[in-house]
Amino acid sequence: MSGYRLKRGGDIDRSCPINFRWEGRCYTGFAGDTLASALLASGVRMIGRSFKYHRPRGLIAAGLDEPNFIVQLERGASTTPNLKAPYVELYDGLDAAPVNAWPSLRFDLLAVNSIFKRFIPAAFYYKTFMWPTWRVFEPLIRKAAGLGASPKLTDPDSYEQTSAHIDVLIVGGGIAGLAAAQHAAISGKSVMLVTGGRHWGGRLAGTSDSVEGKPAAVWIKDMLRTLSAMPNVALMTRTLATGHFDHGLVSLCERLTDHIPTHERSGPRQRFWRVRADALILATGAIERPLVFRGNDRPGVMLAGAARAYLHRHAVVAGREIVVATTNDSAWYAAFDLAEAGATIIAIVDTRPSPSPALVERAEGLGIMVHSNMAPAAAIGRRAVRAVRIGRVSPTGRIDSPAQAVRCDLLLMSGGWNPAVHLHSQGAGRLTFDHDLNSFVPEDGSPGHRSIGGAGGDFARYSTLAAAREQAVTRRPGPPHAALWSISESDVPDAEAWVDFQNDVTAGDIALAARENFRSVEHLKRYTTLGMASDQGKTSNVNGIGILSTLLAKPMEAIGTTKFRPPYDPIPFGLLAGHRIGDGLRPRRQLALHDWHAGRNASYEEYGGWMRPAAYLRPGESEADAVRREVLAVRTAVGIFEASPLGKIEVKGPDAAAFLDLMYVNRISTLKPGRCRYAIMLSENGTVFDDGVVTRLTDDHFLVGTTSGHAATITEAFREWLQCEWTTMRVLVEDVTTSWAVANVVGPKTRSVLHMLASDIDFSADAFAHMTAQRGYIGGIPARVARVSFTGELSYEIAVPWRCAGALWEALIAAGSSHGMVPFGVEALMTMRIEKGFLHIGADTDGTTLPQDIGFGAIMAKKTQDFVGRRSAHRPDGLRGDRRSFVGLEATDSNAAPLAIGAHILPAGTTQPQPSEGWVTSSAWSPTLGAPLALAMIERGEKRIGESVRVWDLGAWREARITRACRYDPQGARLDV
Structure with missing residues (x-):
């Protein structure tokens, strides 16, 4: 295909040349060009390689229907893979490269696949490579496959998201969409008209066709002037409707700066719209079908409508010696326009026995040879078309006469038109097959939206205008089509x-x-x-x-058809994320003493939506070293930990105890004021959802503790149950997580520190037992203190008003300085809870864990009254004898490294992977015990204590033994002091 540029015409600015790079070489186009049109005008024929056989490919289409010209745009962090070149607007400095070709487009080593084509037909990978193992071949296949390369660096661009509600949303900027917008706007409705490209007018833009007695260009210009003057109309170019969802929601992708040189861009790259409209009009046009015949993939075979579009939009003639093959009238007009532009049309090959006499007469007047009742049998050429063989065709697509060769460098084809029904179908619209058009078209009466123009199967221009102005989908017969799904010489x-x-x-x-x-x-x-x-x-x-x-x-x-799924064309993940990236992904909540921790070189990480110290690093320390030091300090002396993020929900009212009995597996109503109880909550499916310590402050007032990430969720769950199910219960629920800051003082010297504070609370063992709570004052600050522990050491959890956190903390630090107090982070806390065998929701449990799996079977059996999830937990699957249970693991090999979290548990003696019996849920090196420890969920684990097992992770085997979950102070002597 030897394309070239005309000296006049097209919607381009010849006074504004644009330099760009393709496959490392420099080219020049003009403002208004796309990457596809600029390369076509430069005579570039081969623009890509196919996915599987790496066959040479040329440009076929002029829009998002382009299957061949897929490019990698720009480099580094700004690179974007798999863009369609006809949709990439040219800008100065653009740098594009082909995909799926190595080392170069012209010389692709994997083109050797074509030689072995007969051995790798469709689905060959389902029937081949079964021996010796799929794992040998999978990496090679994955390396050979693929298109563009995903960016490996952080996307430097920003994206916006917005929403809108309007009366009428019209998708498509062709004549049908413009006419529908005018009709809706005149009636006073708010109208949003969107088109994916920068042009209005659809396929008629730039043509010499007439609309309502005016040249198409004049009609479009007048219509845009009218609509622009209407305050209730929004005209949006470069805005693609990507999806149509339930309840009339339409997603739009507005490209804001993609057409601007990279060094001149500012602001967001794209904007994501969520639009709801009372009426949705789909004027998305139609997509031209290729003809299916031997060699129809060679560079130089193009859709006739695409060649016409490049001619009128960009003043590019796609070839010099052209043959047109068609089943319908539309390709004839492409041939006429190209001939009038100076191209040589060798022949028009029409599969119909009797094309329109008017068309034939016009073709002969232009010196074009017409072959009716004939079709292309094969395109001849390797890297580009050199000729086409044509022959008489039967209604079934069989070439039933000797084919003759016709020389050409461009073969234009048109097998008919398919309405672009994607958005219609995504919105639950039904399709029917129209035998006159040989296309699937939208059924009338689809809920919530209407298809007009080509999208509705109306290919007659004047009926399209009439239908658009009435916002209807009444179709009139379009040009006759001859359905030839495949053409073959056999x-x-x-x-x-x-x-x-x-x-x-x-x-x-x-x-x-x-x-x-x-x-x-x-x-x-x-x-x-x-x-x-x-x-x-x-x-x-x-x-x-x-x-x-x-x-x-x-x-x-x-x-029928396959399911149409959004998006209509790929969009960046960044567009879906919008501002929800990095620090904007979700609110990063800070501790009451965030600055204090930062000043002590805290290594911050996110836990449950809160930024918390993982460890406090001293000069020259690694995080692992810091964790070991902090653990040993807590075990031997005293440590301090800020636990402010722990969820705190106040439940109050005459029915508060009865309500919590319904929400928890444990019986909360038997809890006495001033006492605490560890409790778990289930989902409606019976799985473990959350745990925490519930404290009864008074007869009708409870403080419910939750995990850090679940406070808001559980608060809303409580309220939903009260509002929707137990509406007569007299209960108030309030999340007070950020009303109270919490300091945990932990370790054997804890009481020595607390006794140095001015307080009316007696912290002695006799006055303050384990799992009890008291209220009083510490240094004049009102405090709630609970003696609970997540480490296995003596521990007091002190809660004070959030604004008083600093004063309390400084007092504790001052009092503890003489006792060797150190602040410790979350990783040290997690290590100590693994040593003690305490469960961590979300780490040691998943969406299948039932209460009986973690030792709550007996407690659940004793509670005869109903509670959320009770019936679900007793389904047959929950009563299986081989369910996984919560146990400990200790490595028995010489490897001192902790077992890998997620590693699979297999029976002793196993040498090959087999169905897993469980997995490691938590793992750490124990500074206290000087050995790696782990927790796990293992089939029948509680009945297999002491049994040896093998642990498999990513091809590596370890030896281990099942133990009780608690390996540190199993008698609890260090708590009962």
Whole structure:
């Protein structure tokens, strides 16, 4: 395909040349060009390689239906993979490269795959490489496959998100969309009209066609002037509707700076819109179908509508000696426009026996030879088309006469048009097959939206305008089509006739799938990868369905279509994230004493949405060294830990005790004032949801402790149950997590520190027993103190008003300085709880863990009254004897490293991976015991104490023994002091 630029015409600015790079070479285009049009004008023929066989590929389409021209744009952190070149607007300094080709586009080593094509047909990977092991071949296949490379660096761009509600949303900026917008706006409705590109007018933009007696360009310009003057109309270019969801929600991707040179960009790159409209009008147009014949994938074979678009939008003629092959009238007009622009049209090949006499007469007037009742049998050429063989074609697509060669460097094809029904289908709209148009079209009466113009199957311009102005989808017959799903010189579907250009799916592959009984269209899709490329089968799906229909002798409507899924075209993940990245991902909550910890070189990490010290590093210390030092300090002296993030919910009222009995596995109503009880909560499915310490402050007042990340969730759960189920209960619920700051003083010297404080609370063992709570004053500050422990050491949890945290903390630090007090972080706390065998929700449990798995079976059995999750926990699966239970593990090999979290547990003597009996849930080096310790969930674990097992992780084996969960002070002597 030897394309060239005309001296006049097109929507480009010849006074503004633009320099860009393609595959490392410098080229020049003009403002208004796309990457595709600029390279086409420069005579570049081969622009890509196919996914599987790495066959040479050329430009086919002029929009998002382009399957071949997929590029990697820019480099480094700004790189974006798998963009479609016709949609990439040219800007100065643009740097693009082809994908799926190595070491270069012209010389691709993996093109050798074509030689072995017969050995790697569709779904070969399901039937090959079964020996010796799939793991040998998988890395090689993954390395050979793939398109562009994902960015390895953080995206430097920013993205915005916004929402809108309007009366009428119209998707599509062609004549149907413009006319519908005018009609809706005149009635006073608020209107948003969006189009994916920068042009208005759709396929008519720049053509010499007339609309309502005016040249198309004049009609479009007048319509835009009218709409722009209306305050109730929003016109949005470069805005693609990417999805249509429940309740009329439409997502839009607005490209803000993608067309600007990278060094000049400022502000967000793209904006994500969530739009709800009372009426949705889909004027998304139609997609031209290729013809399926031998060699139709060669560079130089292009859709006729695409060639016409490049001519009128960019003043680019796609070839010099052109043959046009078609089943319908639309390609004739492309031939006429190209001929009038100076291109040589060798012939028009029409599969219909009797094309329109008016068209034939006009073609002959332009000196174009017409071949009716004929079709292309094969494109000739390797890296580019040099000729096409044509022959007489039967209604079934069989070439039944000797084919003759016609020289050309560009073969334009048109197999008909498919309404762009993607958004219609995503919005639960149904499709029907129109045998006049040979297309799937939207059914009338779809809820919440209407399709007009080409999207509704109306290809007649004046009926389109009338329908658009009435916001209806009434169709009138379009140009006659001859359905030829595949053209072949034999009765067997041709294995060299390409249906899905990007994924290398041929008519022969579809026949293979049908022979192997993959006859559902969804099975066909997955077996052959038809329609699974980055273009989602926009040019291939209907042809593929048609071929399957012919093979199975079933009507098209019986075959159906695959499911249309959003987004319509790939969008950046950053667009979906918006500002919710980094520090903006979610609120990063800070401790009451955040600055104090930072001043002591705390290593901050996020735990449950809170920024908390993992450890306090001293000069020259690693984090592991700091954790060991902190653990030993707590075990031998005293440590201090800020536990402010722990959830704190006050439940108050005459029915508070009865309500908590319904919410927890434990019986809370038997708890006496001033006492604490460890309790767990279940989900409605019976799985362990949360745990914490519940303190009864008075008869009708409870303080419920939760994990740090669940306070808000449990508060809302409490309120929902009270509002929706137990509406007569007299209970108030309030989350007071950030009202009270908490300092934990932990270790054998804790009382010595607390006795140095001015307080009316007696901290002695006789006056303040384990799992009790008291209220009083410390240094004049009101405090709630609970004697609870998550470390196995003597521990007092002191809660004071948030604003008083600093005063309390400084007093504790001063009092503890003479006793060797050190602050310790979350990692030291986690290490000590593993030594003690305490459960950590979310680490040692998952969405299948039941209370009986973690030792609460007996407690649950004693509680006869109902509670949330009780019935679900007693389903047959929960009563299995081989359920996993919570136990400990100790490594018995010479490896001193902790067991890997997530490692699988297998029976002793196992040498090959087999079904797992459980996994490691928590693991750490124990500074106290001088050995690696772990916790695990293992099948029948509580009955296998002392049994040796093997631990497997990423191909490495370890030896271990099942133990009780608690390995440190199992009698609890250090708590009872």
